[in-house]
Amino acid sequence: MSVLVAGHAVNDLYQGAVPAVVPFLVLERDYSYVAAAGITVAATLLSSVVQPLFGVLTDRRPMPWLVPLGMTLAGVGIGLSGLSDSYLLTWLAIALSGLGVAAYHPEAARLARRVAQDSHVGMSWFAVGGNVGFALGPVLVTPVLAFGGLAWSPLLAVPALVGGALTTVALRGVHGAASAGQVSAGRDDWGQFSRLTVVIVARSMVTFGLGTFLAIWVTGRVGGGPAAGAAALVVLFGAGAASTLLGGVLAGRFGRVRVLQVSYAVAVPAVAGVALVPGPAVYLTVALTAVALYVPFSLHVTLGQDYLPNRLGTAGGVTLGLAVSIGGLGSPVVGAIAGVWNLQWGLLSLVVLPIVAWVAARGLRSPVRV
Template sequence: MSTASIPKQPAPYQKDTGTVYNILFIIGLCHLLNDSIQSVIPAMFPILEKSMGLTFTQLGLIGFALNMVSSVMQPVVGLYTDKRPMPYALPIGLTCSMLGVLGLAFAPSFLTILLSVVFIGLGSAVFHPEGSRVAYMAAGKRRGLAQSIYQVGGNSGQALAPIITALILVPLGQFGAIWFTIVAALAVAFLIYIANWYSSKLNYIKPTTKSKPKAQMKNQSFSKAIRNALLIIIFLIFARSWYVSAISNFYTFYAIEKYDLTIAGSQVYIFCFLLMGAVGTFFGGPLADKFGKRNVIIVSLLATAPLTLLLPFVGSTISLIVLALIGLILMSSFSVTVVYAQELVPGKIGTMSGLTVGLAFGMGAIGSVALGAMIDFIGLTPTMIGVALLPLIGILAFLLPTDRKLYEWQQEK
């Protein structure tokens, strides 16, 4: 459904309604740098599996440690900064990630690797809700586009993982992660600039007024519908995150086993999937601005399902094309889900961003452990066939309130 007829709503963090593109592009670049640091960890899985003899379950636990710390802390950070914005938490968080990368390069054991990725997870937990808030503040009237610019940076950073493996980690091994301390330092420098802009914009925040008792009673009538919508969003994020986790963490092993590829050769498949996912993330926002967020979410999952069911049964060349299409379509709803949640619960920008993005990380974390254990127990091929069913959960998106309904709720509150 087109949302062109829905009046635009003022952003609470802006003096005017103009879109600040230079801030959007810088925060998108910082998102790329932050997530490229995170991408070092799954990119190292094949290296660690050989050099340390780790099991798939242990590799899953490493992914769990990274993503679970990030997912648990993101909504906490978002909830706190909704009340007390902290512009300079952004460079501080990336400094924490830089220390984690440094530890990762020198980690001598499985436990020290876990400790290092916890530091990286903490840095990510601070960055994501505050970065999303910056994108919201700079969005003006183009919220879908702004969130897409921000999120495509992160997806592009994740897409670098196969390149990192092929060009850096395969020849240099675990110590090659040391190069990403430079990436982290660059991100810190950019985020100091962003923090200065963010701090200046806080002067324009309008003070919130307390709701009148009558309004509070009226708002209670929406609580059940909002809870139900959030529950549906959680199921949709689960389906998308587990499938992405299966491909990004374990498809390289599947490609090596099925197509008799080298580690470097198998990374082409993951790179293609993640790169097209970044493209889908970018176009999802503008499409949602034009056709509606709910419609994009529905198409994103259900149009992916036939392709995911086909993937385990095609040859090496066709699988590359199918993976590209899956990434393009499936990830088109990533930024859209964030904006949908922000408009479902207006005034809680950091909390909703932390919840949706953090939940995606958390679901991916649980998925990495569960899928790793499944592979150890039943094998790669049955696991890949099983996860192909996940996008079918997208049928639940038909139960989400329409974009117009969201707007009507906001007007009635």
Template sequence: MFNIVKKMPKALWIVVLAHGVTDLSAGALLVALPFLKAKFALSYAEVSAIALMQNFTSSVSQPLFGYFSDRSPRPWLMPVGCLLSGVAMVASLLAPHYYLTLLFTAITGLGMAAFHPEAAKTANRLSGKAKGKGVSLFAVGGNGGFAIGSLLLATLLYSNVSTGVLFYILPYALLGIPLIQMTRNLPRPEVKQVGSLKTLRASINWPLLSLLGMVLSRSTVAAGISTFVPLYYVSYLHGSEMYASSLLTVYLATSALGTLFGGAMSDRFGSKRVMLYSILPISILLYLFPIVGDVGAFVVLSCASILLSATFTSSLVLAQKMMPNNVGMASGLTIGLSVGLGAMGVLALGKVADIWGMPVIFTILACLPVVGFVLTLFVEEPEEETVSLVVQVSK
């Protein structure tokens, strides 16, 4: 495991930390929603609109930021996007009116969207030939930030200090100077990659669309587990809230292991092979989940989390390979749009649960990895020599 993080440049670690700090706001939103509901006496629909606003703006606009990043490198988007997401999150909590909260929440999402494509592209470049390892570290940074964000904001909101929420800005301020210095000192690419509509159109093909379809199915499964596992135990089985929370914690914590594992295996065996061997077993695990018992549920969810995270890292690396002149767009499509649409799929699953009951959800979630496996069969992984040739020809 230690070989995964050896010899990675200092600049990459700064990008990883910046990813974690930026994604604090994604995790913090989970704690902010009950606070805002009580503050403004909101309905559940109005609370859902706040969550939808951040998810929508951060996911849909990421490919656009990625496109402009490919047209011309814009490393300044990393510090600006990171800081904007933190400041806007605090502003949404302090806003005196609900509609101002919606506005600042949208700005938070835009800040996150501005950061991710440029940062993912930078992580790809700084990783050298070990792109799987570098991108997996980048993803782990985001996972850590998401997990810490809810804990950080909960501590500040309920600290009995009236201005405690202002300390939420502290991580952004501490990282700001080294992040700005890093962006100024970034080495120029050895091969100039200029993305355009022409190179983007040339990249769009059935293998790429199949990959994005796999990412969509995988993202729906991941978001579905996070959403419905607690509801299944607490609302349907009337079980312990502590047990449901523990399950979710273990599920989220083991994702870091899968992210690192997927990156290392992608470098060694290829991204497509990792996805093929990772995604299909998830179907079996989710089929077993409702029937394995209390202890077995921890084992099943841990294994599913590792495999899901492995497919995420592999799909991001592969998308960047398949779009060598539009690496920012590739990152925006996989991290942003496809993942965001997967989260939207949870809304449809909720409607299914209302009509046919909660157990049906896990049957559907168990079928989606099969769809992802079939789509992965149509993915074609380019060789490194082919990627280099495409970049040179486009100059």
């Protein structure tokens, strides 16, 4: 499990790297809001399309080699993103990174569930690994690109190359342990899984919308240059990573479905606060938003796998992959609203999404596990 948690951190570091790269692309290449949002789409579009396919394939036949390969491609794509002034080539490099993320998640989630031997705690740690990696994305990207500019982007691929090599060496033992673990099977509940998918997509659109534009917004709100914006991303993703573990604790006491419902109710005023609260206090609203959006994160994964106990790869591919990455497709809408009015109105448009998640979550039932 430690190998999978660390690998998930390295892989998702490159999802967190994308919103941190965007401000540097805007600064050096004068991208518009829509063009900046298009970079986020590059990281999510291809990933969204192929991720269900990877899930179905890994349900039929284990493919452990996808774990290090996906991780490596995720890093190489980000590493190539700063080397060309061509928007198309930059877009394709980010898309390659998204493909790597898509290849990684379904098989890694399937292996993690087996290794965890049906433990929600183990899966929570696996989810935390991804959130920690996401939080570290800006920490890695900002100093490298602030010092060397986009020309230094190949250095960003180093963690993936090292992590992919180490995972390849360790994977034989991980796969052996995974084969020994069994998960109790039951009836697949596609209706509840579909409702959960709506929840995750809505949550993901908020997260990607904030991830794409939060640094730009906070920089203009409080001043301080790119460092102020990067600090907001660290608060969002760092507090989010910590909140993922909190979600496991709260779920043990109150139940997963109830925690989801309350979290998304809290997210409504929190997201509005990000757009409306002036000055440095915006960091407090960012932190509250992170708690509300990330407390349910690991619960999505275990609920999804319990709704589809016979299709762990598919469930993992959707809850950790498709439903998460497809949220990036909403970023151009925020960018378009910001272009017509202003960025504050673009961020305010995100408030409707936690409302959608809350409404959908009210129809969820706790799965019956056998």
